Amino acid sequence: MLRSRTRYGRWWVYLVLTVALVLVITPFVWMVLGSFKTEGEIQRVPPTWWPETATLDNYTQLFARLNFATYFTNSVVVAVAVTAGNLLFCSMLGYALAMLEFPGKRALLLVVLGTLMIPGVVTFVPLFVIVANAGLIDSLPGLILPFLVTPFGVFLMRQFISGLPPDLLDAGRVDGAGELGIFGRIILPLCGPALATLGILTFLSSWNNFLWPLVVAQTESHYTLPVALALYSTGQNNTQYGLLLAGACVVVLPLLVVFLLFQRHFVEGIATTGIK
Amino acid sequence: MLFAAFTVWPVLQSLFMSFTDTKEKDLRTPFAVNFIGLGNYARALGDPTFVKAAANTAYFVVVGVPLTLAVALLAAVALDKGITRLRAVYRLGFYTPVITSIVAVAVVWRFILQPDSGLANTVLGWFGIQGPNWLGEVQWAMPSLILMATWRNFGTGMIIFLAGLQSVPPSLQEAAAIDGANAWQRFWNITFPLLRPTLLFVSVTTAIGYLQFFEEPFVMTSGGPLNSTISLSMYTYNQFGYGNYGLAAAMSYLIFVVIAVVTALQFRLLRENT
Known part of the structure; x- marks a missing residue:
């Protein structure tokens, strides 16, 4: 009985955990993707997911101008x-x-x-x-x-x-x-x-x-x-x-x-x- | 022995140096008493902003700690009992926020919670929900911070709960199952009581951390709107920044007293129920 129950419960536990995992990780993905976006794209409404024109400008500025x-x-x-x-x-x-x-x-x-x-x-x-x-x-x-x-x-x-x-x-x-x-x-x-x-x-x-x-x-x-x-x-x-x-x-x-x-x-x- | 003394001595000395701060503070209180007595304490307690900060901190702790514990326990139980594969992947994923700098995380969350171009409200918009101005409205700012703190901190609790769950002997579970107890009864009557020491540990450490929360309001809201997110630590820091060292020290003692009382209370509550 124990066994069949856990097997029955398994798929939805995976589903819930995966949704939770996506929720937990999303801010990091968003952060990394956002760092490659241009200034205009970041402030656009509605926001974009993938950067349209990926740029390293933010990083070069960070190190060149901001110490x-x-x-x-x-x-x-x-x-x-x-x-x-x-x-x-x-x-x-x-x-x-x-x-x-x-x-x-x-x-x-x-x-x-x-x-x-x-x-x-x-x-x-x-x-x-x-x-x-x-x-x-x-x-x-x-x-x-x-x-x-x-x-x-x-x-x-x-x-x-x-x-x-x-x-x-x-x-x-x-x-x-x-x-x-x-x-x-x-x-x-x-x-x-x-x-x-x-x-x-x-x-x-x-x-x-x-x-x-x-x-x-x-x-x-x-x-x-x-x-x-x-x-x-x-x-x-x-x-x-x-x-x-x-x-x-x-x-x-x-x-x-x-x-x-x-x-x-x-x-x-x-x-x-x-x-x- | 002599060798030991020589080996240990420099260490003792540096240890002493790093610990004298705790001794010094004992020296500081009589120092303050000599001049203004309990003046700093009276001033702190009579300050409406300090009282407001205390109320905010209480809100943060009273809602945040149980929420964090619940999410952590739920995640741990799901990982322990619900699945057999990919356990390490989920565990690692859920733990990742814990190791990141709160400052960096707070910066990122400020974007996510932005009213128009933020991710949170965009997603809510897909379901036809008009999201609020999370950090800009008095009634939403604190729940936003609590949500973020839960996201960042539940991983620690989860790891410790997992270790606790694994020390529950499976034979007890099986015996109960044979007696006809369902999964919920087994969890509530067997696992949960055995988990009580772990629960105590996690709730004490989480509460101690939350009672001192500082970076979240500092970076995300600067304590606003209308002081609705200013915390005790942040207000203490502000007073320190204004050069009111004595007052800041008095405030930090008040925080310490609260931490001690809350910790003692948790020990009583979670011990007595056994």
Whole structure:
């Protein structure tokens, strides 16, 4: 009975899911198609689906006239630096919290867990004050430093490393390896899946981060892509819609490619870390 | 041990640096108390725009969170039980909006929701429906944002629900089926209760995210029309932008308190029903 029912139900489930999928994906298709349209075509009523005269004008203008190359570089530099920092520091601290004994370990773990639960809004103003006092406002380090270690990453790595057999440590010690050696040669190579998840998640959130760079990057040369796009789209001279759509493509598409390449790790990572 | 200390120390230091903000804020409150006491809090609560922003945020959360959860759960159940093939394709497709920048997505949705040349109203027009000026009318602006937020966020919930569904032992389902329970009864009486921890997790994280919603109104409506979409985070940001750091800090604490209360409430509600 169970079996016949599911077989009976199948075709309409596929239908509903496909309609839903089309609804979910359409905005992206619309965005990409729109970015190749001329200005006149974008504003036409009723709108066209395929661009009548496909043009790369929007993209050439974006990079030639609007400095999107600079914003793009900034975004890449910040995202890569933040990701590298998280991979290194979070795994080190996660290792210490999972495997080593040192005074204040419990307290440190509680601090990590506590900050994990505090939403970004709360730390926003004091963080700004700190960064301002350090003279890092309107600089790339100001965009990078606050995110080099995240409590989420520390927790993720700690949970993962806790699951590794502790005998490994003793084996390493017997072989005469120092703590650095144990960490670098034994622990890190085993952390592949966790590092992949952490790396992708960090890269994504850094690339899409908006509020912090919006406040800290005050001159154009330090804008990241989302900041530039948002300010350009809410600015007074935002008559060129084609440019906006092309800009949105430049923000979204590189990530989409990264995501499609690594999606296996990613989706599984979300599910496992989400449940933890 | 010494080696460990040396390895850990720089990390601790940078960790400390990145965490002192949370400590600093504890220092900031007495700092503020010394000067104006609860003045900032009183000022925030007495500000009609802040109250309006709070009401908007409540609207967004109260409608948006259940809607997002429902869509996510529905998608997860359909993927888990309804189909056998192409599961990865649908999963990937539904998840795609989650990874995209809200700013870029908001820009695109602004076009889709445009009254005349937008995609949404054109499609509605095929069915003879005259679509509203989505983002330009007071009663439609917030539903538009909620719709967009649901579109963007249900993928996360879906992935986590899928993992939760897969941990429900199939033997329970079969036993119930033998006892004559239909699909709906099986879902409601077996799967759903077992899914409660997952539901709690998704609803807490979604609510925390939605309580801080910022980019959507910032890019799509600038809080308008007539402040009908201004959110708590956005108003806090505005005050911060005006240089009222103390006031902005006070507002962010109020948001934090609300988040804490809502989270605690969800824990109570979803735990008690077991």
